[in-house]
Amino acid sequence: MLWWLNSAVGTIVRVIFLPFSSASPWGALLVISLLTALLLLLVYKKTSNQAGLKQVKNRIKASLLEIRLYQSDFRTQLGSQKELVAANLRYLLYNLQPLLVMLLPIFLLLAQLNLWFGYRAVRPGETFLLKVRFITAVDIERVNLELEAPPGLTVETPPVRIIDLREAAWRLRLEEPVSQPLIIQVNGERYQKEIPRGGRRLSRISTVRVRRNLWQELLYPGEKPLPSDSLLSRIELSYPEQRLELLGLGLHWLLAYFLLSVILGLGLKGFFRVEI
Amino acid sequence: MTERKNEEALGRREFLQLVLGTSAGLLLAPGKAFLRTVGRKETGLKVLVLGMDGLDTVLLQRYLEAGLLPHFQKLAASGTFRPLRSSIPPQSPVAWANFITGTNPGGHAIFDFVHRDPQTYLPVFSASESLPARHQLRLGQLTIPLSGGEIRNLRRGRAFWQILEEYDIPATIFKIPSNYPPVETRQRTFSGMGTPDLKGYYGLFNYYTNEYKTVTEEYGGGGRVHDVYVIGNRVEARIPGPNNPFKKGNPETYVDFKVFIDPVQPVAKIAYQDQEFILREKEWSGWKKIRFEFIPTQSVSGICLFYLKEVRPKFKLYVSPINIDPADPALPLSTPESYSRQLAQKFGPFFTKGLPADTAALENDVLDEKEFLQQDELVYQESMAMLEEELNNFRSGLLFFYFSNTDQSQHMFFRLIDRDHPAYDEKLAAEFGRVIENTYRQMDRALQLALEKVDRQTVVVVMSDHGFCPFRRGFNLNTWLLRNGYHVLRPGRRPEEVSLFQTTDWSRTRAYGVGLNALYLNLKGREAQGIVRPEDKEPLLRELAYKLEQVSDPLTGERVILKAYLSQDVFSGAHLAEAPDIILGFNRNYRISWNSPLGSFPRELIENNPQKWSGDHMTAPDLIPGVLLANRPARLESPALEDVTAGILSLFGVKIPPDISGRPVF
Numbered sequence: 001m002l003w004w005l006n007s008a009v010g011t012i013v014r015v016i017f018l019p020f021s022s023a024s025p026w027g028a029l030l031v032i033s034l035l036t037a038l039l040l041l042l043v044y045k046k047t048s049n050q051a052g053l054k055q056v057k058n059r060i061k062a063s064l065l066e067i068r069l070y071q072s073d074f075r076t077q078l079g080s081q082k083e084l085v086a087a088n089l090r091y092l093l094y095n096l097q098p099l100l101v102m103l104l105p106i107f108l109l110l111a112q113l114n115l116w117f118g119y120r121a122v123r124p125g126e127t128f129l130l131k132v133r134f135i136t137a138v139d140i141e142r143v144n145l146e147l148e149a150p151p152g153l154t155v156e157t158p159p160v161r162i163i164d165l166r167e168a169a170w171r172l173r174l175e176e177p178v179s180q181p182l183i184i185q186v187n188g189e190r191y192q193k194e195i196p197r198g199g200r201r202l203s204r205i206s207t208v209r210v211r212r213n214l215w216q217e218l219l220y221p222g223e224k225p226l227p228s229d230s231l232l233s234r235i236e237l238s239y240p241e242q243r244l245e246l247l248g249l250g251l252h253w254l255l256a257y258f259l260l261s262v263i264l265g266l267g268l269k270g271f272f273r274v275e276i
Numbered sequence: 277m278t279e280r281k282n283e284e285a286l287g288r289r290e291f292l293q294l295v296l297g298t299s300a301g302l303l304l305a306p307g308k309a310f311l312r313t314v315g316r317k318e319t320g321l322k323v324l325v326l327g328m329d330g331l332d333t334v335l336l337q338r339y340l341e342a343g344l345l346p347h348f349q350k351l352a353a354s355g356t357f358r359p360l361r362s363s364i365p366p367q368s369p370v371a372w373a374n375f376i377t378g379t380n381p382g383g384h385a386i387f388d389f390v391h392r393d394p395q396t397y398l399p400v401f402s403a404s405e406s407l408p409a410r411h412q413l414r415l416g417q418l419t420i421p422l423s424g425g426e427i428r429n430l431r432r433g434r435a436f437w438q439i440l441e442e443y444d445i446p447a448t449i450f451k452i453p454s455n456y457p458p459v460e461t462r463q464r465t466f467s468g469m470g471t472p473d474l475k476g477y478y479g480l481f482n483y484y485t486n487e488y489k490t491v492t493e494e495y496g497g498g499g500r501v502h503d504v505y506v507i508g509n510r511v512e513a514r515i516p517g518p519n520n521p522f523k524k525g526n527p528e529t530y531v532d533f534k535v536f537i538d539p540v541q542p543v544a545k546i547a548y549q550d551q552e553f554i555l556r557e558k559e560w561s562g563w564k565k566i567r568f569e570f571i572p573t574q575s576v577s578g579i580c581l582f583y584l585k586e587v588r589p590k591f592k593l594y595v596s597p598i599n600i601d602p603a604d605p606a607l608p609l610s611t612p613e614s615y616s617r618q619l620a621q622k623f624g625p626f627f628t629k630g631l632p633a634d635t636a637a638l639e640n641d642v643l644d645e646k647e648f649l650q651q652d653e654l655v656y657q658e659s660m661a662m663l664e665e666e667l668n669n670f671r672s673g674l675l676f677f678y679f680s681n682t683d684q685s686q687h688m689f690f691r692l693i694d695r696d697h698p699a700y701d702e703k704l705a706a707e708f709g710r711v712i713e714n715t716y717r718q719m720d721r722a723l724q725l726a727l728e729k730v731d732r733q734t735v736v737v738v739m740s741d742h743g744f745c746p747f748r749r750g751f752n753l754n755t756w757l758l759r760n761g762y763h764v765l766r767p768g769r770r771p772e773e774v775s776l777f778q779t780t781d782w783s784r785t786r787a788y789g790v791g792l793n794a795l796y797l798n799l800k801g802r803e804a805q806g807i808v809r810p811e812d813k814e815p816l817l818r819e820l821a822y823k824l825e826q827v828s829d830p831l832t833g834e835r836v837i838l839k840a841y842l843s844q845d846v847f848s849g850a851h852l853a854e855a856p857d858i859i860l861g862f863n864r865n866y867r868i869s870w871n872s873p874l875g876s877f878p879r880e881l882i883e884n885n886p887q888k889w890s891g892d893h894m895t896a897p898d899l900i901p902g903v904l905l906a907n908r909p910a911r912l913e914s915p916a917l918e919d920v921t922a923g924i925l926s927l928f929g930v931k932i933p934p935d936i937s938g939r940p941v942f
Contacts, residue, residue, distance in 0.1 A: 129545075129552055141539055157554050158541040164508065165536070169545050171554040238552060 002214060006108065006221035013112045014204070021200045025117060025244055028202050029253065032113065033260035038272075040102060040265055045274045047098040053275045056094065059087040110254070111221045117253035119205040120242040121198020122174045127156065129238040130193070131169045132184055135211075138231050140166060144187050150180035153195060166233075186231045193235045194223060209235045318672045319445055322734040323927055324726060325676045325920075327452065328719050329368060329469075329683035330893060331740035331903045333359045339713060345720040347727060348905065351738060355908045359901035361916035362742040364846050365793035365859050366897040368469060368683065369403055371741035371917055372453040377433035378921030378936030382847030385432040386454060387855050388791035390873060395804045397777050399790050399874055401496065403470040404429055404456055409521070417524045418571070425521075427457050427607065432851055433935060436921050437463045437674070445928050446673035448666060453678070453741075456630065457608040466610045466619070468678050469630040473597040474568070474578040474606065475518050479629055480597050483642045484513050484535075487590040491640035497597075498636045506591050511535040515548070515595060517568030518576060518606075529568040535593065542587040555584040560650060563625035566598060576606035579625040581654075583647065594642055596651075599628045622665060626658050633684040639888050645708045648688065656681050656718055663722060667729035674924065679722060685715040686744045690891025694746040698884040735927060735942070736907045739920055743900035747892035749829060750869030750885050751836050751862070752878045753789035756827065759881070762787040762820065771877035780875075783807060787820060787857075790875060792868050793894055794856030795820065795840075817842050817857055824860065829882050836882060838863045838896040848937075861896030868894060908942050915941040 016035065020028035066080035122128050130147075134140055140163050149155050152175050159168040177199060181192040196205040206222025211233045217225050226232055243250030269276055339345050340352070351357075363371040363381065365388065373386040381387045391402040405428050409421035431454050437447040438461050446463065449455070453469030473479055481499040483491065486506055491499040504511050517529040533548035542557035551564055561582035569575040578598035585592035600607050603620035609628055610616040619626065632655045638648040656679075663677050689711040691699040723738060730736060757763035758771060764784040765771055774780075777788065782805035785798050797813060800806035808816060821840035828835050839861035847855050860868070870887070871878050893900050904915055912919055918938030925932055926940035 129554060157543050157556050158538065160536055160538045160541070160543050160545040160554055162509075162536040162545065163539070164510065169552075169554060 002217045003221075003224055006111075006217065009105075009108045009112050010115075010221060013109070013116070017116060017202060020202050023201060025202050025242075025253075026246075026256075029117065029244070029257055030260060033257055034264050036106075036109065036257075036261045037264035037268060039105075040261070041269060041272050041274045043102055044098045044276065045272065047101045048275075049094050049097075050275045053091070053094050056087050056090045057275070060084060060091065063087060107218060108221070111219060113253065113257065115204050115206055115222045116202060117244070117257075118242060119196075119207055119239040121196055121203050121205055122239055123198065124174050124176050127171055127173045128240075129169050130172055130182065130184075131167055131234075131236045131238065132186075132191075132232050133234040133236075134166045134168070134186070135231055135233050136166065138166075138186070140168070143168075144185070146185040148183035148185070150178045150182060150195065152176040152178040153182065184232070184235065189231055191226060191230065191232055191235065193237070195237070196239070205239060207237045207239050319928065321927060322670065322672060322730065323674045323737065323924055324667075324670070324730055324734055325674070325737045325739060325924070326723065326726060327372075327676060327678040328722075328738060328740050328903075329453070329678065329680050330686050330742060330744050331682050331716075331719065331738075332686070332743035333901055333903050334743065335712065335716065336903055339716050344713065344717055347720045347723040348738070350727070351723060351736060351905045351907060356904060356906040356910040358904055358910060358913075358915065359743075360739060360904040360920070361914060362893075362897040362900065362902050363917060364841055364897055365861065366742035366893050366895065366900055367792060368741055368893075369454045371902070372469070373431050373433075374917040375739075375741065375921055376431070376435045376452065376454060378436060378918045378925075378932075378938045379433055379849060380847050380918070380937060381849075382843070382852040382855060383433050383849030383935060383937070385430060385851035385854055387843075387859070388794045390791040390794075391854075392790040392794075392796060394796075394802055397780070397782070397788065397790070397803070397875070399776075402430060402791075403454060406476065414524070419522055419524055419526075421521055429455065429457050429459055431455070431459075433849075434933070435459055435461070436924060437461060437465065437676075439925060439930060439933060440674060440928065443928065443930050445930070447676070448670075448674070449676045450662065450666060451678040451680075452676055453630070458611045461611050463611065464615050466615060467608075467630070469680065471600070471609065471628060471630040472607070473629045474576065474600055475516070475598065477597065479631065479634060479636060481634055481637050481642065482515060482595040483637075484511065484593040484595070485591060487592065489642075491642060492636070499640055499642060504591065506537065509537040509539055511537070511591060511593075515566065515580070515598070517566075517578070517598065520570045522570045522574065529570065531566055531568060535591075537587055537591070544584060544587060546582060546584075546593075553582075555582060557584055557587045558647075559584055560654070565601065565625065577601040577604040578606075579628075581651070583643070583651075585643075585647070594637060594647075596634060596637075597629055599625075599632075602626060602628050619662065623658070623661060626662070627655055631680055631684065633680070635684060635688055635889065638688055645689075645704065645711075649708075649711065652681060652684065660722060660725065664725060664729070667726060670730070674928075679719060681715050682719060682740070685711050686891040688888055688890070690744065690746050691888065694748070694890070697746055697748050697890055698886045699888060699890050737920070737924075738903065738905040739917075740902035741917065742893045742897070742902050744891045744893055745864045745895060745900050747867045747885050747890055747894075748865040749831070749836075749867075750872075750883050751827070751866055752869045752872045752876075752881055752883070753795065753860070754872050754875065755877050755879070755881050756824075757787050757789065757795075758877050760823065765877070772879045775871070775874060775876045777875040786816065788875070789868075789872055791856065792873050793860045793862075795824075795858040795860065797857045799857075813857075817844075821858055824858070827881075829866070831882070832865075834865070835863050836866050837861065838899070849935075860894075862894050864895055864899050866895070867892045904941070906942070910941050912939065912941050 017028050063080045063084040070076040140161050145159055147155050154173045156173050157171040159170050161168045177197050178195045181194045184191045193209050208220040209223040210216035210220045211226040211230050212228040244256050363374045369386050373384040377384040386402050390399045393400050407426040409423050409425050411422040413420040437449050440447050449465040451466050451468030456467040456470035458465045458467045478497040484502045484504045489501050491501050502513050504513050512534050514530040514532045519526040520529050531548055536545045545554050563579045567575050567577050579601050580598045581596040583594040602616045605616050633652045637643040691697040692705040692709045764781045766779045766781045769779050786808050787797050789795050797808045798806050799808050824837045824840040837860050841859040843855035919941040922932050922938035923941035
């Protein structure tokens with residue numbers, strides 16, 4: 001069920017980003033931030049008590065004014081402080097409903113955006129690690145492990161089996177872009193992991209494939225989850241993290257996305273007459 | 277105060293802390309605002325200088341005659357090939373400083389690798405000094421520097437590229453020795469020999485093993501062995517970093533790391549911070565970044581190489597000295613500051629430590645010959661890639677590019693071409709006897725690249741700072757001074773147990789040796805406890821020089837010291853007063869011993885050198901001249917390093933300033 005939801009969100013994002021595959025990631029991030037800001041404004045407007053919000057904000061302003069005007073009147077000061085706290089609590093309460101409504105879509109969207117902005121594709125000549133995590137039932141010392149690498153990918157080392165971590169890891173080298181998935185055989189069971197293709201300025205990079213599990217699927221929506229009876233709980237490629245370049249600084253995409261969305265949201269709230 | 281300091285049993289490690297410990301404070305020095313390279317004119321003439329450290333005339337001639345170096349042959353035939361007079365003494369920092377400033381050590385104040393502090397008699401680095409922050413605020417265990425520390429380049433005199441700058445002639449100076457920290461200039465420069473690692477040492481490797489092993493943590497470098505345990509196919513250890521200037525007592529920082537070994541295969545995963553990588557046995561990692569945190573908001577970044585030497589039966593992991601990260605330099609590496617970052621952007625991490633190949637690891641058998649050569653090859657490949665890049669960008673003015681491989685391979689492999697060397701090993705010679713030859717061939721390929729990239733009008737110069745000869749026997753200068761009554765120890769400890777002059781009776785000592793070629797008088801008014809009156813200086817110097825030149829080796833019958841130079845006779849300039857009083861010019865095959873330079877008194881006066889560090893260049897300079905090749909005829913029959921400096925300036929039509937003593941070679 002969650003996989004279908006993730007696929008649907010993923011398809012929407014993919015369509016939105018289609019014109020940006022050869023452009024700077026900043027363009028795609030600006031557009032998705034704008035759409036997010038619009039969506040959030042509309043959802044907020046529909047799901048929040050706009051009249052109540054307006055009233056409580058007026059109450060907060062009035063209390064602040066009282067505190068300033070009646071500085072010598074201790075009793076009035078105390079009363080205003082009390083009013084201010086109460087009004088703030090009411091304000092938070094009015095925000096709770098839209099927050100709850102927006103939580104899931106935003107989470108789904110963030111997980112998708114991480115696929116586009118979180119990592120950069122490995123370039124030909126570069127190496128990276130493939131790590132698989134086993135379920136507890138697997139005897140890691142005796143497990144029969146085999147790796148089928150597609151053409152263009154070289155397996156440089158035998159697996160390092162780490163019993164404490166329930167992990168096996170290989171070092172792989174990308175010789176040229178690959179189009180077929182990697183096959184990991186565990187005691188005869190075959191599991192696939194896609195090798196993300198780079199070459200474009202904006203690429204969708206799925207580094208982790210997880211076993212069916214609600215929380216894990218929410219976090220890693222890039223690939224169809226491994227079956228629930230899988231011997232592996234997770235397959236991971238250690239691709240390099242990506243930073244967005246801005247005036248010589250490397251910004252994490254989440255920070256950039258948050259700032260852009262907030263700025264755009266605040267800028268557009270008057271236009272859409274949304275009380276925040 | 278001085279006396280008390282010397283009376284205390286100052287251990288080697290404590291001494292190193294004393295000398296080097298201040299460097300950590302400098303890591304927080306605010307970046308010097310180097311001027312950007314602006315307003316540089318296009319010159320019609322281009323001059324390319326390839327500096328090949330230690331390229332030896334005799335060996336070069338031998339390989340030329342064997343037809344192994346076609347591009348050197350071509351260059352020699354097109355203009356000049358002749359010996360190049362080196363400095364007194366012919367040590368690299370001194371010789372390159374001669375070239376940089378066009379003058380002698382009296383003018384640039386670099387007399388030896390090691391100088392001495394006349395107040396304490398202790399050795400100090402000659403090339404640079406580190407000064408901690410002047411003002412600090414202490415809050416419990418925290419120390420907050422209120423100002424930046426400082427690193428000073430102790431070389432005096434103007435560098436020739438600073439003179440060129442005055443005439444608006446652009447220059448790129450890549451890794452020239454004796455220029456750390458790089459002197460302020462608008463030219464593009466990158467520091468070379470003398471650049472420390474992130475700990476402030478000249479290179480300190482780490483070695484993790486469960487085998488019993490000792491290595492030497494020597495003056496300014498060497499290595500540390502970390503005893504580790506393999507438990508459940510896992511090793512946990514830490515990599516030491518710079519001292520923490522924010523904590524009371526400046527404790528050493530470190531980064532914890534784990535090694536996960538496969539139960540059967542010789543392969544392991546290494547993990548620390550956000551890094552994870554897999555190495556097979558006998559495999560190098562390539563550069564890895566590492567960050568040492570002082571406090572949550574302050575940290576420094578370094579780069580290092582890992583080498584998984586053995587997984588079982590014994591675990592052996594080598595970690596190279598932590599080089600300063602050129603992408604985020606904690607200490608000044610280049611002018612302008614951005615030059616270092618530009619190179620890192622283009623090439624990724626690269627060696628920044630002055631002498632990159634880890635000779636100490638080979639010396640201590642942590643790396644064997646093959647492994648050392650693998651590392652040396654990395655250095656060479658990096659240099660070649662950067663040379664190509666610089667040649668591609670070479671449009672105007674001067675390009676100086678330095679290679680260290682020639683120096684390092686001759687230091688470490690002379691024993692395998694010299695059958696009379698105490699460390700000669702026939703089996704090793706069969707396998708590695710051609711290492712030096714191969715290094716010369718590498719240099720020939722570098723020259724080939726240069727000749728292919730430049731046009732016919734470009735002046736191409738290949739030069740070296742000195743030649744090489746075997747280091748078979750070591751002379752203990754302080755032992756000689758002790759035996760001849762010039763140096764007196766207080767009774768108590770046996771002389772061979774003493775280091776750093778701990779038991780010297782300065783009230784009766786007339787002379788002492790510190791450094792690799794230097795002898796000092798205990799001069800009244802100059803040394804803290806000087807006793808030699810100025811009027812007695814001259815006769816004492818003459819007496820010492822005469823006697824030293826008479827010392828002969830009972831084993832071979834050869835003279836050990838060919839010439840004892842009185843600095844007042846051979847140096848001139850503003851810094852003559854700082855010079856050692858006598859510079860020893862050793863005979864071929866001889867050098868100062870390993871222990872004498874740091875104030876020790878070994879039992880033997882002359883001893884065999886059984887070490888892998890088997891070639892050297894501390895003789896009288898006439899015995900081991902450098903090399904000068906150029907595609908222009910030389911005007912001088914017997915040019916010296918300073919003449920090349922003057923030659924470069926005159927090629928660009930620059931009037932030779934009076935502080936340059938060289939005469940134009942071209």
